[in-house]
Amino acid sequence: MIHFEQFRLSNGLEVIVHEDPTSHIAVMNLMYDVGARDEDPLKTGFAHLFEHLMFGGSCNIPIYDTPLQQVGGSNNAYTTTDLTNYYCALPAVNLETAFWLESDRMLGLAFNEKSLEIQRKVVIEEFKEHYLNQPYGDAWHHLTNMAYTTHPYKWPTIGQSLNHIEQATMDDVKAFYYKFYRPNQAILVVAGKVTQQQVATLCKKWFEPIPAGPAYHRSLPQEPEQVAARRKIVQGDVPFPILYKAYHMPGKGMAGYYAAEVLCNLLSEGKSALLPANLVEKQALYTRIDAYMTESFDPGLLVISGSLTPKVSFEEAETALLEVLKQVETTTTITLEKVKNQMETHMLFGQVNLVHRAQELALATLEGDTNLVNKKIEYIRQVDLETVQAIAKKILQEQNCSTLHYQTIP
Numbered sequence: 418m419i420h421f422e423q424f425r426l427s428n429g430l431e432v433i434v435h436e437d438p439t440s441h442i443a444v445m446n447l448m449y450d451v452g453a454r455d456e457d458p459l460k461t462g463f464a465h466l467f468e469h470l471m472f473g474g475s476c477n478i479p480i481y482d483t484p485l486q487q488v489g490g491s492n493n494a495y496t497t498t499d500l501t502n503y504y505c506a507l508p509a510v511n512l513e514t515a516f517w518l519e520s521d522r523m524l525g526l527a528f529n530e531k532s533l534e535i536q537r538k539v540v541i542e543e544f545k546e547h548y549l550n551q552p553y554g555d556a557w558h559h560l561t562n563m564a565y566t567t568h569p570y571k572w573p574t575i576g577q578s579l580n581h582i583e584q585a586t587m588d589d590v591k592a593f594y595y596k597f598y599r600p601n602q603a604i605l606v607v608a609g610k611v612t613q614q615q616v617a618t619l620c621k622k623w624f625e626p627i628p629a630g631p632a633y634h635r636s637l638p639q640e641p642e643q644v645a646a647r648r649k650i651v652q653g654d655v656p657f658p659i660l661y662k663a664y665h666m667p668g669k670g671m672a673g674y675y676a677a678e679v680l681c682n683l684l685s686e687g688k689s690a691l692l693p694a695n696l697v698e699k700q701a702l703y704t705r706i707d708a709y710m711t712e713s714f715d716p717g718l719l720v721i722s723g724s725l726t727p728k729v730s731f732e733e734a735e736t737a738l739l740e741v742l743k744q745v746e747t748t749t750t751i752t753l754e755k756v757k758n759q760m761e762t763h764m765l766f767g768q769v770n771l772v773h774r775a776q777e778l779a780l781a782t783l784e785g786d787t788n789l790v791n792k793k794i795e796y797i798r799q800v801d802l803e804t805v806q807a808i809a810k811k812i813l814q815e816q817n818c819s820t821l822h823y824q825t826i827p
Contacts, residue, residue, distance in 0.1 A: 429601025462576020
């Protein structure tokens with residue numbers, strides 16, 4: 418059980434406090450309710466660009482990292498299709514340093530051409546390194562463009578095109594900042610050797626003076642149901658062929674999400690799971706095969722990807738994969754319980770880490786219920802075999818799937 422207290426500041430900032438007196442550190446996690454799905458289709462990659470720009474310094478603090486490192490702290494950030502998250506850990510006695518740093522860049526990020534140009538180059542190089550020059554780097558671009566015709570999930574977090582970041586102006590950047598990086602668009606979690614009163618006092622001092630921004634009412638074009646299989650073949654300078662299959666599935670908070678999560682683990686978690694046990698260990702058609710979910714707020718994807726064994730054709734490999742998927746229909750209750758036990762163990766081990774606890778509290782709050790951090794295990798436990806088989810029958814259909822054959826160059 419993760420205990421927490423929460424309150425909201427007058428400017429709309431949601432604050433979660435998780436007291437852990439056994440720790441000697443404090444964690445501050447600031448999650449902004451903005452991700453790649455909120456971008457202009459002609460100006461993509463901005464949420465990820467801001468992940469970098471926020472470390473470029475504020476009007477009062479030229480370099481974010483220096484003061485934090487001087488008090489023994491460390492930090493990082495990440496961006497997804499749905500959110501942008503910043504977090505730092507530092508000795509609990511120096512907690513106010515984190516409040517000073519985070520509130521200052523929320524209030525007054527330093528907008529200057531030099532910082533923009535530096536971070537623009539960083540993002541462009543990251544785009545080239547991970548998406549253009551890395552083997553299979555463009556696979557996700559192909560998959561999302563096939564799977565989504567309407568919803569903003571059709572472009573990856575890094576952005577649809579390099580041109581969007583290359584052509585970003587200072588006015589574009591400022592507009593994005595003042596629209597999304599406001600206290601009423603954020604969730605602050607403070608965890609560790611802290612008290613609720615201490616956090617409330619520091620919030621009143623550092624965050625409450627920051628004015629709220631205009632309310633953002635998200636209205637995104639929804640993806641129509643896919644009713645026909647989509648397929649694509651790509652060739653690249655890659656070491657071995659990979660088969661990708663992306664199936665539409667419910668988003669977080671939607672009916673069937675937890676059943677789909679159990680299904681995903683049933684398919685690929687561990688060597689004894691259906692896909693690796695049959696296709697890697699038994700038939701040796703793949704050298705490895707995995708299933709994972711995008712874990713998105715709007716309807717997302719359950720993706721299966723597998724590296725083919727030399728001289729195995731895509732047709733043979735895909736046919737065998739589809740046959741294994743049918744085995745969900747004959748899965749036993751004992752096997753299902755084993756999968757759910759593994760999932761519960763994984764979640765409990767994750768809660769040992771204080772940074773992870775803080776992030777899970779922020780994420781659950783963004784989903785609409787902070788106590789999801791404690792309810793999720795029970796939701797998983799309630800998933801029965803009939804429900805898993807029903808969601809598998811609904812999701813794992815070819816008309817609901819986008820298939821990519823990533824071939825080696827002959």
